Amino acid sequence: MNIWERMQVIDRRWVYLMVALAVIIPFIIPMKFPISITPETQSLYDAVEALPDSSNVMLVFDYYPSTMAETEPMAVAAARHFFSKDCRVITLSNIPLGGPSMAENVTRLIAEEYGKVYGVDYVNLGYKYGYVSVLKGMGQSIESIFPTDNSGTPLSELPIMDSVVNYDDIAFIFEVADNATADYWIAIVNAGYGVPMGVGATAVMAPKFYAFVGAKQIVGLLGGMKGAAEYEILIDQKDAAFKGMDIQSLVHLLIIGLVVMGNVSFFFGRRKRSREKS
Amino acid sequence: MTSVAILQIWIVAFFTLALFSFLYKDNPVYKLAEHIFAGLTAGYQVGLVWDTVVIQKLWDPMIYDGKWWLFVPGILGFLMFARFWPKYSWVSRVSLAFVMGTTSGVFITTQLHGLVLPAMKSTMLPLGGGGGLAQAVLAIIVVVGVVSTLIYFYFSKEHTGALGVTAKVGIWFIMISFGAHFGYTVMGRVSLLIGRVYFLFYDWFGTFSEIF
Numbered sequence: 001m002n003i004w005e006r007m008q009v010i011d012r013r014w015v016y017l018m019v020a021l022a023v024i025i026p027f028i029i030p031m032k033f034p035i036s037i038t039p040e041t042q043s044l045y046d047a048v049e050a051l052p053d054s055s056n057v058m059l060v061f062d063y064y065p066s067t068m069a070e071t072e073p074m075a076v077a078a079a080r081h082f083f084s085k086d087c088r089v090i091t092l093s094n095i096p097l098g099g100p101s102m103a104e105n106v107t108r109l110i111a112e113e114y115g116k117v118y119g120v121d122y123v124n125l126g127y128k129y130g131y132v133s134v135l136k137g138m139g140q141s142i143e144s145i146f147p148t149d150n151s152g153t154p155l156s157e158l159p160i161m162d163s164v165v166n167y168d169d170i171a172f173i174f175e176v177a178d179n180a181t182a183d184y185w186i187a188i189v190n191a192g193y194g195v196p197m198g199v200g201a202t203a204v205m206a207p208k209f210y211a212f213v214g215a216k217q218i219v220g221l222l223g224g225m226k227g228a229a230e231y232e233i234l235i236d237q238k239d240a241a242f243k244g245m246d247i248q249s250l251v252h253l254l255i256i257g258l259v260v261m262g263n264v265s266f267f268f269g270r271r272k273r274s275r276e277k278s
Numbered sequence: 279m280t281s282v283a284i285l286q287i288w289i290v291a292f293f294t295l296a297l298f299s300f301l302y303k304d305n306p307v308y309k310l311a312e313h314i315f316a317g318l319t320a321g322y323q324v325g326l327v328w329d330t331v332v333i334q335k336l337w338d339p340m341i342y343d344g345k346w347w348l349f350v351p352g353i354l355g356f357l358m359f360a361r362f363w364p365k366y367s368w369v370s371r372v373s374l375a376f377v378m379g380t381t382s383g384v385f386i387t388t389q390l391h392g393l394v395l396p397a398m399k400s401t402m403l404p405l406g407g408g409g410g411l412a413q414a415v416l417a418i419i420v421v422v423g424v425v426s427t428l429i430y431f432y433f434s435k436e437h438t439g440a441l442g443v444t445a446k447v448g449i450w451f452i453m454i455s456f457g458a459h460f461g462y463t464v465m466g467r468v469s470l471l472i473g474r475v476y477f478l479f480y481d482w483f484g485t486f487s488e489i490f
Contacts, residue, residue: 027475027479067470130331132388186393191396207459207462224462252465
């Protein structure tokens, strides 16, 4: 058995070990791979930057805890950008498993950084079952769908909601998602009510959302950890996603190398087999 | 850090490592973690639907807000349980018919208006729209890609001759799309791994100094 044939039957655990090393090494030795800004991230940043100060905006936490590594840096960066522009941030979630509590944790943490007050500068509406009815219902009245915030305080007692009745009063929606609810925000809220939207999607979902950018249904897109890292660079707050990109780049190089080696070994192995047959 | 927070971190670390142990080979610790996760999720969903639908949307409005007419959807929902008894399972079709009707009504308009029509519009780009040659080439590529991919999925005629060539072009577009999806999927999965490694390195290892 020559080297090419041996490579084709390599135990998958060696690959796992190589990936583990590629993840751990940048922790010890930072590599500082360059990160370029994509037009989709830039246009999303520009759209938020162009909002008048103190606009009412929605930051939607439509992701499960399992994808926090990708999505939370997007939500954190978006919250920082909104608060830095003194926007009034309304958060909600269509995800029952952890959505409202993640919205609570992220916004409270970032609000403290910017000295923002709950109920005045931001509010967490929490979760309601049935996202299609929720999204449609908020077009009539947000209070009819969320009579109280996540902690049970009536919205009528929160000053931030004085100027907000429905989507007409929302200047921008930033949807951070790891599932199909983002499609419904686009199909129902953007198409139906014309509210400008930006989407932060997991990398697995990102290719699909380029079509929405092309169709101008969303102003921009953050695709996975790379998108989050780009946004962190643009708002000048390098954080978790930026730090993770060193590892991403190294693992990607490793996987590219493995794909090339796998293909080369396959073709050389095939040539040897056909030579042996003849 | 409180002892409860430390305990929480250790539980998360245990389940993370238990699930990672599958990478070496299937084992009882992995199975335990998997079963606990499945059980917790099922239990949580039942509690969630009970609280957010049955209590908040049905019981409370009916009893405390006087919205007595909600007993109609309540009964329709109750009829769904007839599926458990084969003799009476036909009763559940009444509720299913209602669900199918409303879902079709909502989704057909939403999907057409919100997704299909804008997507079609964005494939019909002007060749001389002021974007220069690059814009024109891009517009042509989009049209060729859409048409050839659709033809690949047209199965009522054998893919030979011009139809076969166009379908082959469609395959190329589909393959490029798969490549993009695969690349992004790798990035997504590596991101999740990075998240877990960050947790183990910073949060879990961080508790060591507090305990030992």
